[in-house]
Amino acid sequence: MGLLEDLQNRSGNQCELCGATEELKVYEVPPVSTGGLDGSLLACSTCLGQIENPDTVDSNHWRCLNDSMWSEHDAVKVVAWRMLNRLKSEGWPQDLLDMMYLDDEVLTWAKATGEGQDVADMVVHRDSNGVILENGDNVVLIKDLKVKGSSMVAKQGTAVRRISLDRENAEYIEGKVDGQQIVILTKYVKKL
Ligand SMILES: [Zn+2]
Numbered sequence: 001m002g003l004l005e006d007l008q009n010r011s012g013n014q015c016e017l018c019g020a021t022e023e024l025k026v027y028e029v030p031p032v033s034t035g036g037l038d039g040s041l042l043a044c045s046t047c048l049g050q051i052e053n054p055d056t057v058d059s060n061h062w063r064c065l066n067d068s069m070w071s072e073h074d075a076v077k078v079v080a081w082r083m084l085n086r087l088k089s090e091g092w093p094q095d096l097l098d099m100m101y102l103d104d105e106v107l108t109w110a111k112a113t114g115e116g117q118d119v120a121d122m123v124v125h126r127d128s129n130g131v132i133l134e135n136g137d138n139v140v141l142i143k144d145l146k147v148k149g150s151s152m153v154a155k156q157g158t159a160v161r162r163i164s165l166d167r168e169n170a171e172y173i174e175g176k177v178d179g180q181q182i183v184i185l186t187k188y189v190k191k192l
Contacts, residue, residue, distance in 0.1 A: 007042040016076045017083075018064035020044035027051070029075045030113050041075045051079065059087050069096060074106045081107075082115040123170045127191045133173060136162050139189040147182050154182065159192065 004026050007016075014021050023045040028035060043051070050057045062083050069080040081102060084093040102110060125133040128142055138161045145154045160175035166183075174183050 003037060003040060004042075006037050007040060010037070010073070011042045014042070015044035015047055016041040016071065016073070017043055017047045017068050017079060018061065019067075020046065027079070029078055029109075038073075039075055041073065041079060043079075051083070054086060057083075057086065059090050059093075062087060062093070065093070065096060069100055074109070077102060077106060078110040081110040082113065085115050123165070123167060125165050125170050125173060125186050127189050128187050129190060131191045133163065133165065133186065133189075133191060135164050138192040139163055139173070139175070139184075140192055141177075141184070141188060142190050143188055145184065145188055147177070147180070150180075152178065152180065154178075154184075160184065160189070163189075 007026060008024070010016075013024070015024060021044075024042050025045065025048060026040055027043045027048055028040045032039065046061060050061065065080045065084060068076055069084070071077055071080070077100075081097070081100060084097045084100070087093040088097060127133055127139060133139065138159060141154055141156055141158045141160065143156050146152075147154055154177045158177055160177060163173045163175040163184075166172035166174065171186055172183055173186055173189070174181060176182070
């Protein structure tokens, strides 16, 4: 059986978020590396459209989470948690969130897309052009940099592969230059 059939069986052929029975599709809950039956849910086009386009969210539609947040399936809980976070300024979603309990593992999954974090709390790293940097990116130095605590100079044009981000400070990244791990200011790099 395919994933769609498995999900149809699991859900009794209804949207696992709102219970609708029409236009049901597989939704692989991002990040899709989870995948498979446990990483997916069956959702209707109304739910899917609003999940994918935050601008079109109709908060009343999501009153359905009052029921579906109690699902036994982690994928459903994760999406419920994300949507409640998106809507929490309305009040009632925050009340539901307060009642909701997710295991650490499931909570980590739920947070993996950045949903639920206040923008102010998010540490976003950007290069000299304002392009967002992520762990594992490759960057190039846009000027010669003296390496603190050594006589080494990292030359302009040097590629730094697989950088790691400083979790606390959006201005710092780390990477290897000439085999040495150094801290670099994001304003002196350009993403490759
Ligand atoms: Zn639905």
